[in-house]
Amino acid sequence: MEATGAEIVVRCLAEEGVEFVFGYPGGAVLNIYDEIFKQNKFKHVLVRHEQAAVHAADAYARATGRVGVALVTSGPGATNAVTGIATAYMDSIPIVVVTGQVPTPAIGLDAFQEVDTVGITRPCVKHNFLVKDVKDLAETMKKAFIIAATGRPGPVVVDVPKDITYHTTEFEYPATVEMRSYNPVVKGHTGQLKRAVQMLLEAKRPMIYAGGGVVLGDASGQLVELARLLGFPVTNTLMGLGGYPATDRQNLGMLGMHGTYEANMAMQHCDVLLAVGARFDDRVIGNPGHFAREERRIIHVDIDPSSISKRVKVDVPIVGDVRNVLGEMLSLIKQAKEKPEAAALNAWWTQIELWRSKNCLKYNKQSPIIKPQYVVEKLWEVTKGDAFVTSDVGQHQMWAAQYYKFDQPRRWINSGGLGTMGVGLPYAMGVQLAHPEAQVACITGESSIQMNIQELSTCKQYRIPVKVVMLNNRYMGMVRQWQEFFYGSRYAESYMESLPDFVKLAESYGHIGMRIDKPEDVEAALKEAFSPALKERLVFMDFQTDQTENVFPMVEGGKGLSEMILAEEL
Amino acid sequence: MSTRHIISLLMENESGALSRVAGLFSARAYNIESLTVAPTEDATMSRMTIVTVGSEDVIEQITKQLNKLVDVVKVMDLTEGRHIERELMLVKVKAVGSGREEMKRTADIFRGRIIDVTDSTYTIELTGTGSKLDAFLEAIDPAFIIETVRTGASGIGRGERSLKV
Numbered sequence: 001m002e003a004t005g006a007e008i009v010v011r012c013l014a015e016e017g018v019e020f021v022f023g024y025p026g027g028a029v030l031n032i033y034d035e036i037f038k039q040n041k042f043k044h045v046l047v048r049h050e051q052a053a054v055h056a057a058d059a060y061a062r063a064t065g066r067v068g069v070a071l072v073t074s075g076p077g078a079t080n081a082v083t084g085i086a087t088a089y090m091d092s093i094p095i096v097v098v099t100g101q102v103p104t105p106a107i108g109l110d111a112f113q114e115v116d117t118v119g120i121t122r123p124c125v126k127h128n129f130l131v132k133d134v135k136d137l138a139e140t141m142k143k144a145f146i147i148a149a150t151g152r153p154g155p156v157v158v159d160v161p162k163d164i165t166y167h168t169t170e171f172e173y174p175a176t177v178e179m180r181s182y183n184p185v186v187k188g189h190t191g192q193l194k195r196a197v198q199m200l201l202e203a204k205r206p207m208i209y210a211g212g213g214v215v216l217g218d219a220s221g222q223l224v225e226l227a228r229l230l231g232f233p234v235t236n237t238l239m240g241l242g243g244y245p246a247t248d249r250q251n252l253g254m255l256g257m258h259g260t261y262e263a264n265m266a267m268q269h270c271d272v273l274l275a276v277g278a279r280f281d282d283r284v285i286g287n288p289g290h291f292a293r294e295e296r297r298i299i300h301v302d303i304d305p306s307s308i309s310k311r312v313k314v315d316v317p318i319v320g321d322v323r324n325v326l327g328e329m330l331s332l333i334k335q336a337k338e339k340p341e342a343a344a345l346n347a348w349w350t351q352i353e354l355w356r357s358k359n360c361l362k363y364n365k366q367s368p369i370i371k372p373q374y375v376v377e378k379l380w381e382v383t384k385g386d387a388f389v390t391s392d393v394g395q396h397q398m399w400a401a402q403y404y405k406f407d408q409p410r411r412w413i414n415s416g417g418l419g420t421m422g423v424g425l426p427y428a429m430g431v432q433l434a435h436p437e438a439q440v441a442c443i444t445g446e447s448s449i450q451m452n453i454q455e456l457s458t459c460k461q462y463r464i465p466v467k468v469v470m471l472n473n474r475y476m477g478m479v480r481q482w483q484e485f486f487y488g489s490r491y492a493e494s495y496m497e498s499l500p501d502f503v504k505l506a507e508s509y510g511h512i513g514m515r516i517d518k519p520e521d522v523e524a525a526l527k528e529a530f531s532p533a534l535k536e537r538l539v540f541m542d543f544q545t546d547q548t549e550n551v552f553p554m555v556e557g558g559k560g561l562s563e564m565i566l567a568e569e570l
Numbered sequence: 571m572s573t574r575h576i577i578s579l580l581m582e583n584e585s586g587a588l589s590r591v592a593g594l595f596s597a598r599a600y601n602i603e604s605l606t607v608a609p610t611e612d613a614t615m616s617r618m619t620i621v622t623v624g625s626e627d628v629i630e631q632i633t634k635q636l637n638k639l640v641d642v643v644k645v646m647d648l649t650e651g652r653h654i655e656r657e658l659m660l661v662k663v664k665a666v667g668s669g670r671e672e673m674k675r676t677a678d679i680f681r682g683r684i685i686d687v688t689d690s691t692y693t694i695e696l697t698g699t700g701s702k703l704d705a706f707l708e709a710i711d712p713a714f715i716i717e718t719v720r721t722g723a724s725g726i727g728r729g730e731r732s733l734k735v
Binding site for chain 1: 581582585586589590593597627630631634635637638640641642643735
């Protein structure tokens with residue numbers, strides 16, 4: 001049967017089992033919206049700004065493991081989406097973004113709402129397509145979903161000119177599409193696997209460094225089994241939180257610029273390092289020269305060959321799907337006659353416990369002003385560690401990462417790579433829609449939240465009952481912290497003046513607003529917000545926190561991992 | 571230590587494919603000395619030759635990043651093995667008076683061919699490695715050069731070594 005391009009787009013999305021399309025209509029996509037109007041296979045969520053549409057689709061993908069979908073119009077619709085696309089790209093999140101485009105005869109003529117979308121998005125997508133013939137549309141949509149979800153995942157943009165949406169062709173959705181140029185490696189090299197296992201069994205001071213790839217690759221179960229079988233310590237990156245349970249004794253917490261003392265010290269001083277789905281980025285290992293000063297052998301498992309030996313030379317590279325490779329390693333370890341040397345491992349753990357006893361995350365609990373760390377700790381208690389937590393970017397993000405102990409993967413949703421302020425609220429929307437029964441908290445700051453605060457309106461329309469936990473210190477906290485440390489406390493433009501009354505603001509959108517000024521009121525406010533009585537409501541909590549609190553430990557830019565500034569040293 | 575590498579690749583002959591490669595090099599601050607591209611005997615595929623300079627680590631990243639591009643079918647670093655490299659140059663020179671005969675002789679020495687003639691100019695076609703073309707330009711009086719155009723290097727493996735799908 002003949003179908004128009006618009007029908008094809010909509011039917012492809014339905015065939016893919018898409019639940020939600022986050023979008024915003026406009027001239028170039030009106031035909032597609034008309035088809036959306038006529039169908040009931042998926043739900044369209046109307047955001048208030050295209051950036052939020054992409055963030056929400058991205059969060060849906062992070063929280064479910066499925067491909068998120070956004071739909072925006074040409075020109076400004078597409079450019080507004082770019083920040084969302086780049087955010088997903090940096091964190092390897094599978095999304096498909098359908099963008100409208102001016103009709104093909106108008107392309108290149110500076111038509112109304114025309115931009116070169118494939119050109120603008122090229123550096124921040126895994127791949128993109130401009131559909132020039134309606135006959136290619138269904139196959140292109142299939143390719144987009146395959147490319148987004150397989151290998152190292154990432155965003156794919158499909159740019160659809162308006163005339164394509166009313167041209168017609170025979171519609172048949174292919175079950176799969178072969179691409180001779182695209183065949184991600186899944187299985188690890190057997191020889192390398194054997195070498196890696198040998199190395200692990202010989203380790204005296206082992207360390208497992210697990211990144212976002214463990215979460216994205218659904219390899220958490222394998223990682224836990226491997227670490228427990230070997231008795232090795234584990235650290236998670238910011239993107240990997242929840243990949244190994246935070247409350248497990250073998251977990252040393254997050255590593256990196258604001259990582260724990262024990263994780264960073266163990267990372268620096270281990271003799272065998274197993275890096276899984278992580279990429280040794282600048283916020284994780286600090287200065288690579290300093291990192292290289294200690295001798296250690298490194299095994300690096302990643303699905304993306306270009307992640308291996310990019311910043312740090314490794315001894316055993318293993319390209320493959322993390323879940324698959326860890327599974328293979330597990331069976332080799334189980335077959336092996338050797339076991340890790342118990343005495344050496346015990347001595348290593350004694351050293352680690354000594355580092356851990358520094359208790360590097362302690363803070364003043366007697367403060368008469370609300371400490372941001374305290375709010376996050378209480379949130380963890382009140383939600384019984386079982387919430388989905390999204391964050392924006394800055395100090396509150398680091399406190400969320402440090403003090404909310406994630407025991408499961410896909411619970412911690414944040415912009416790790418691009419560091420996009422404003423993701424928190426749209427992320428929470430995407431997560432809550434994916435998991436309507438779950439507790440969803442958005443930990444944010446008064447600066448970040450204002451970058452996408454218009455989405456309170458979307459939350460009202462779709463009754464999305466997220467709980468906004470705003471740590472309001474009246475500063476762009478992380479900027480202020482750097483200015484205090486490195487710019488002689490000259491707080492250039494980092495003070496947020498003329499803040500709205502957030503309680504009234506939330507109320508004006510039809511939500512519940514709370515302002516909390518004293519530490520003794522923190523727990524009660526959180527309990528009320530997460531109480532069954534308010535289960536259906538968005539609650540916006542404005543916690544007035546200590547203006548001068550800083551995030552510790554801290555590794556300054558350019559310094560080595562073991563050169564941390566600890567809170568107690570100041 | 572930086573060395574010169576010739577990277578050959580096969581890619582889908584799609585619009586925008588070239589810009590993905592060029593964009594990759596600029597986004598990641600890799601060098602491009604030259605880049606040539608044309609369709610192959612299989613019209614759905616283009617072959618590209620990129621001459622670049624970089625340390626071993628950088629070259630490794632370049633080949634990995636190229637392989638990662640969805641449109642790229644296959645990548646080979648020709649300089650890793652025995653290979654042949656050729657570049658075509660067209661040079662328009664002044665050819666008057668005693669210089670006219672001298673110019674023809676120099677072209678002959680470099681196995682160049684004169685492919686266009688006027689009473690005051692020659693257009694010479696030369697093929698060879700980049701350094702041979704450089705040598706020719708050094709051998710003639712720069713004052714006689716009106717215009718040069720070079721294609722950039724193309725390369726192919728020696729013997730059985732080939733880049734094929």
